[in-house]
Amino acid sequence: xxxxxxxxxxxxxxxxxxxxxxxxxxxxxxxxxxxxxxxxxxxxxxxxxxxxxxxxxxxxxxxxxxxxxxxxxxxxxxxxxxxxxxxxxxxxxxxxxxxxxxxxxxxxxxxxxxxxxxxxxxxxxxxxxxxxxxxxxxxxxxxxxxxxxxxxxxxxxxxxxxxxxxxxxxxxxxxxxxxxxxxxxxxxxxxxxxxxxxxxxxxxxxxxxxxxxxxxxxxxxxxxxxxxxxxxxxxxxxxxxxxxxxxxxxxxxxxxxxxxxxxxxxxxxxxxxxxxxxxxxxxxxxxxxxxxxxxxxxxxxxxxxxxxxxxxxxxxxxxxxxxxxxxxxxxxxxxxxxxxxxxxxxxxxxxxxxxxxxxxxxxxxxxxxxxxxxxxxxxxxxxxxxxx
Amino acid sequence: xxxxxxxxxxxxxxxxxxxxxxxxxxxxxxxxxxxxxxxxxxxxxxxxxxxxxxxxxxxxxxxxxxxxxxxxxxxxxxxxxxxxxxxxxxxxxxxxxxxxxxxxxxxxxxxxxxxxxxxxxxxxxxxxxxxxxxxxxxxxxxxxxxxxxxxxxxxxxxxxxxx
Numbered sequence: 302x303x304x305x306x307x308x309x310x311x312x313x314x315x316x317x318x319x320x321x322x323x324x325x326x327x328x329x330x331x332x333x334x335x336x337x338x339x340x341x342x343x344x345x346x347x348x349x350x351x352x353x354x355x356x357x358x359x360x361x362x363x364x365x366x367x368x369x370x371x372x373x374x375x376x377x378x379x380x381x382x383x384x385x386x387x388x389x390x391x392x393x394x395x396x397x398x399x400x401x402x403x404x405x406x407x408x409x410x411x412x413x414x415x416x417x418x419x420x421x422x423x424x425x426x427x428x429x430x431x432x433x434x435x436x437x438x439x440x441x442x443x444x445x446x447x448x449x450x451x452x453x454x455x456x457x458x459x460x461x462x463x464x465x466x467x468x469x470x471x472x473x474x475x476x477x478x479x480x481x482x483x484x485x486x487x488x489x490x491x492x493x494x495x496x497x498x499x500x501x502x503x504x505x506x507x508x509x510x511x512x513x514x515x516x517x518x519x520x521x522x523x524x525x526x527x528x529x530x531x532x533x534x535x536x537x538x539x540x541x542x543x544x545x546x547x548x549x550x551x552x553x554x555x556x557x558x559x560x561x562x563x564x565x566x567x568x569x570x571x572x573x574x575x576x577x578x579x580x581x582x583x584x585x586x587x588x589x590x591x592x593x594x595x596x597x598x599x600x601x602x603x604x605x606x607x608x609x610x611x612x613x614x615x616x617x618x619x620x621x622x623x624x625x626x627x628x629x630x631x632x633x634x635x636x637x638x639x640x641x642x643x644x645x646x647x648x649x650x651x652x653x654x655x656x657x658x659x660x661x662x663x664x665x666x667x668x669x670x671x672x673x674x675x676x677x678x679x680x681x682x683x684x685x686x687x688x689x
Numbered sequence: 690x691x692x693x694x695x696x697x698x699x700x701x702x703x704x705x706x707x708x709x710x711x712x713x714x715x716x717x718x719x720x721x722x723x724x725x726x727x728x729x730x731x732x733x734x735x736x737x738x739x740x741x742x743x744x745x746x747x748x749x750x751x752x753x754x755x756x757x758x759x760x761x762x763x764x765x766x767x768x769x770x771x772x773x774x775x776x777x778x779x780x781x782x783x784x785x786x787x788x789x790x791x792x793x794x795x796x797x798x799x800x801x802x803x804x805x806x807x808x809x810x811x812x813x814x815x816x817x818x819x820x821x822x823x824x825x826x827x828x829x830x831x832x833x834x835x836x837x838x839x840x841x842x843x844x845x846x847x848x849x850x851x852x
Contacts, residue, residue, distance in 0.1 A: 322850055325849055325850050326850075331849070332850040333848040333850060335846070335849065336847050336849070336850065336851050337850070337851040337852050338847060338851060340845070340847070400821055424852060425852050426852070474852070521715060592696065592699070595715075596700070596715035596716065597715070599715050599716070599717055600711065600714050600715050603714045646849065646850065648850065652852070669715075
């Protein structure tokens with residue numbers, strides 16, 4: 302019998318730290334600081350709207366691109382929160398999480414061999430999605446001295462005549478880094494010069510501490526060449542509802558709808574109705590959650606620095622990215638030993654790209670009490686292994 | 690300052706014993722500023738006290754909480770305040786609220802036993818002038834009190850590691 306699988310998929314290497322993840326799952330009583338989702342339940346009024354929609358029997362397909370009311374609310378939300386203006390009819394598509402939006406955007410934009418600039422450390426799905434779409438990922442290694450932000454020079458050096466798309470993942474998972482308006486302004490010239498399209502993953506846009514998030518699409522000359530990805534998972538604690546969206550130039554969105562229509566039909570109807578409620582009345586919930594995250598963020602950074610781990614001021618998402626080079630161990634060694642000796646699970650920075658070597662991703666989507674308990678153990682461990 | 694005060698309140702409401710140094714770190718402030726803000730709120734009676742939330746059922750079988758619906762005919766020129774005061778002056782009365790709806794006052798009482806609470810109601814409360822009727826309900830189990838869940842928290846339902 303012949304091989305049922307295509308070469309591209311078998312060619313994609315499985316997660317390099319699979320082994321580590323398996324060990325974590327085996328250990329029943331470890332404190333894990335390795336999650337990538339909020340610790341809050343979806344606010345009750347949003348859940349209720351979803352439940353109500355089921356009671357009312359709203360269990361049918363919606364329009365491919367999503368409920369009209371939802372798309373209208375999304376555009377209103379983007380306008381009032383981030384100053385973006387998009388047309389709900391032709392420039393908006395509701396997807397199954399930001400994940401689907403990223404996938405279909407790449408699939409409609411890339412011809413075989415097109416190159417995609419991919420800053421790392423970043424979310425693990427980008428690289429496989431680019432490959433599956435027939436594109437070639439070109440990794441840009443973000444640097445600690447730049448606070449893991451993207452620079453114009455890096456873009457220029459990585460570009461070839463085949464480069465078509467730049468993935469811009471800010472606020473960033475795993476580093477927690479954000480790019481301010483000024484920092485974004487510094488990279489738009491080279492983007493325009495090289496005629497690149499930007500896939501801006503802004504799923505953590507609401508979770509910023511200090512300066513409010515700026516979307517690159519709001520900057521001059523960028524709207525026509527940017528797809529903005531956002532969603533409900535992180536801002537409204539709706540990870541399991543699987544709902545996100547993309548906004549962008551109508552010609553791109555139109556093709557995304559085409560692809561989405563064939564393989565998905567529409568995003569879950571229940572989630573869509575709940576999301577309308579979230580956008581209409583969820584501002585206060587987002588504010589409360591962000592405030593809670595900020596308290597934990599400050600506390601975590603303070604404590605990690607106090608025990609001698611260098612950590613830049615992460616101002617987005619719910620992750621910090623401390624440097625553990627002072628122990629002489631690799632990220633995976635550190636994480637494995639920490640798990641075995643202190644039963645604390647964190648994610649090695651290398652899970653997100655080679656440039657994550659020497660770093661850890663610690664999530665603060667946990668109560669302060671849990672964080673405190675974990676920090677005690679981490680401190681003990683660092684004291685033991687830090688090379689003076 | 691107002692914003693800082695509100696942030697402090699949101700933390701203290703959940704845990705009055707929050708270490709002030711830690712609170713300062715969490716809110717990006719200094720211990721001096723936090724202490725001053727708290728002192729001001731105490732003086733303004735925004736912060737009225739720091740009672741401890743106790744699950745008395747675990748301490749002794751005997752303690753009982755009752756919620757009494759009280760209907761009142763307010764005296765001329767006195768309104769409800771006078772009656773409320775006479776009721777809340779009793780030590781065993783934990784809370785008194787003026788209500789909208791089917792009755793006038795909610796009175797929450799804690800006693801050593803159902804019998805003791807009943808005695809309080811028919812000896813001291815019901816005979817009061819202006820009290821028209823009372824309906825006493827006994828609390829059987831407290832699940833959540835003042836924003837804190839008193840039962841066992843369920844385990845974190847999330848997958849241990851996710852990207």
